[in-house]
Amino acid sequence: MNKTINCKGQLIDISSPSVMGILNLTPDSFYDGGSYKNEADIIAQVKQMLDEGATFIDVGAYSSRPNADHVSESEELARILPVLELLIKTFPDVIISVDTFRSGVAKLCIEAGAALINDISAGQLDPLMLETVGKLKVPYIMMHMLGTPQTMQQHTNYKDLIKELLFYFSERIALAKQHGIIDIIIDPGFGFSKTLQQNFELLDELELLQIADLPMLVGASRKSMIYKTLEISPQDALNGTTVINTISLQKGASILRVHDVKAAMECITLVNALKQ
Template structure:
């Protein structure tokens, strides 16, 4: 019996613009936000030049992917027009493609038109925080572009998701149903490389986030890579009664727990610390 025929098989390859990325060990995705209102002030890029410099630092520290966003999805974030989002992200993607041609770029958007423009200008992956719920054209766009698609669990919109955290049938159970339905839709539309993101902080309160973190291994039933975005979110600092600027310790601990429960990619603000976390976790798992 081949490994892929067993219930424990997990897809570990991604085709990123003709380059095959092997996720035999966890990788790091660095966050680059070209927004004035992202929840962590140090992640806000104020210019293309600053973004290029920060990207270089992240790549030198060991990032495999860079995630570019132009629309803050923190709870209660204000609406950003599609044109403004395009104006923010396209110049950065063009600049990063020129400065670091080997870098793997992800576009963080829930809009199909923004995703398509980003891929046309050099992005390799689509990171859709809405899981296709906010733009009915997103799945077909990902299938047509033939790029990896990051499917995140979310309810509502960034403006109202905090009130959408009631799960009468169980949070993880409803998440599994959400992923099962949408993975089938994506595959039917020709999307070959799918990654899953539980969506920590999206329509989930702090206790619900930790429930998902504890039960993360249950998502391995899909045999798909898991991307985990815990970096400096409220679940890593509110229990400690500090703010996001002091959340690095909580982030490292939460990321360690995620790695022990099957995470394949850590999406973070602090790349060097995430790379170190992966190395220590790997040492324990392989000793």
């Protein structure tokens, strides 16, 4: 497996797992919606994540939680571009991933200095996405989701969940490669088009996704599979997140996408010590 990805000409080694810190710019995100209202808050949050060891900062301006409001492309860009400029000016070496399923947003954000694209739809919600990412020559994170954020929870009928995920990824990976995308990372999509039970079935068999021979990103941070199972709030779900992250690392995750970088880095250090 290729354990380096090319971010703006710099080869980033993910042979030891790394952390992607989440910066949500949406007013309605399930955990930290509307938390970062001004430049000082944004800079402080990103500085903390980088200081705690995040390799990537994932910036998103379209909430993909179930039943989230639809946001226009112009609104998404108005939220995200000023923040990209601010972060690149403040942290010149920052590696920014942009969480979008729109090729127009992807193109403008990469031109503004972002380094990779994180697409919840694996190119299914915008027919130009794969072609655009191929031309931009940037790493691409493709997630498993059926339908749209508004309809995904109606798409949970699987005969064999893991087999269907593997088929989905083999198809999307082949298409991405046809469009010249070199660095591909797969994200099994915890919480997307999956019931609570299916999320745990996925976790139980997560190592089977290594058959794709690509780095895997896991984003389970404070999600409903944790807080609904424990009957708590997302705010109280850090300990549960740590448990899921630990299991994911043992089953082959290369990147943990999280709200809490320090705790995720501790997971990685301990699991690495165990492997040695």
